[in-house]
Amino acid sequence: MTARQGRNIAFTALVLIAAAIWIFPLYWALTTSLRSENRIVADAGVWMDELNFSAYIDVLSTSKLPMWYLNSVGTSVIITVIVLITGMMCAYALSQLRFPGRRLLYLVVVASFMVPVPALYVAQFVLMSDLGLINSWWGIILPQLIVPVVVIVYKQFFDAIPKEMREAVLLDGGGEFTLLFKLYLPLNWGITAALAIITFISAWNNFFWPFLVVTSESMMTIPVGITQVNDSFGVFYARMMALALLAAAPVIVGYLIFQKRVTEAVMISAGVKG
Incomplete structure (x- = not known):
């Protein structure tokens, strides 16, 4: 065996x-969810030696999981669509248009990275309360529509497109919307898909803001709804793990399907923030 082969084996x-x-934590959660509550308390073995689906049946039949799914999917899709459209249009204006205050506006977008999101929660909650949006989809959605990284990433890609292509469209009588949606957007479908996936996952996994703005159980999203599996009789571990796995299933499946795009989005986001 050569030294190179030895290093490869060690690395593998x-x-x-x-x-x-x-x-292992995912395996442990799956094993726990497939056991009876009595078995979990009496024997916390590692191996999967029981297939008891009572926890899943109980969660699906007694909780408001379908409603939480609907709330999570609805709010996450709306957030993703609005963030991409507004971020794209803002980036296009900053990249291709010339207007007073353009550089100052871009500096404000970049500087917004220095403001921790939780620091805005008090002001956002007061604003949502004044607008009467507590316990509503728009109360969850509106504060999550400001995503500076989308603007910055789009601007970087728009800056890299040759000016000659823009001039050719303008000579043919095309306007700014034609340039954006028929030229710039088709050239950046890859980055758009990556940003859409990472924005959707971020909105889906967001817990703290929906937890603050929603008090009605029927309006809760999946991450907040998980906290409802406890009751006055204590913690039901199998139900909790079953609900957690059901809640994470769409994200896990989406990641496995779009793994390459998610990795691209994370690398892009890290590069911008770095």
Whole structure:
């Protein structure tokens, strides 16, 4: 065995160990969700030696999981669509149009990274309350529509498009909307897909703001609804794990399907923030 082969084997072993450590919590959650509550308390074994679906049946039949799914999907889709459209249009204006205050506006967008999002929650909650949007989809959606990284990423890609292409469209009588949606957008479908996926996942997983603005159980999103599996008799571990896995299933499946796009979006976002 050569030294190179030995290094490859050692590296492969380290990767497998890291993968096993990463996947163990998911395996533990699945094992716990497929056991009876009495078995969980009496025997916390590691191996999956029981297939009891009572926790899943109980969650699906007694909780408002379908309503929480609807709230999460609806708010996340609306947030994603609005963030992409407004971010794209703002980036186009900053990149291609010349108007007073353009550079100052871009500096404000970049500087917004320095403001922690939780620092705005008090002002946002007061504003949503004044607008009568507590316990509503728009109360969840509106404060999540400001995503500076989308504007910055789009602007970087728009800046890289040759000016000759813009001039050719203008000579043919095309306007700004024609340029944006028929030239710039088709050239950036890859980055648009990546940003859409990462924005959707971020909105889906958001817990703290929906937890603050929603008090009605029927308006809760999936992350907030998970907290409702506890009752006055204590914690039901199998139900909690079953609900957590059902809540995470769409994100896990989406990540497995669009893994390449998600990785691109994370790298782009990290590059911008770095």
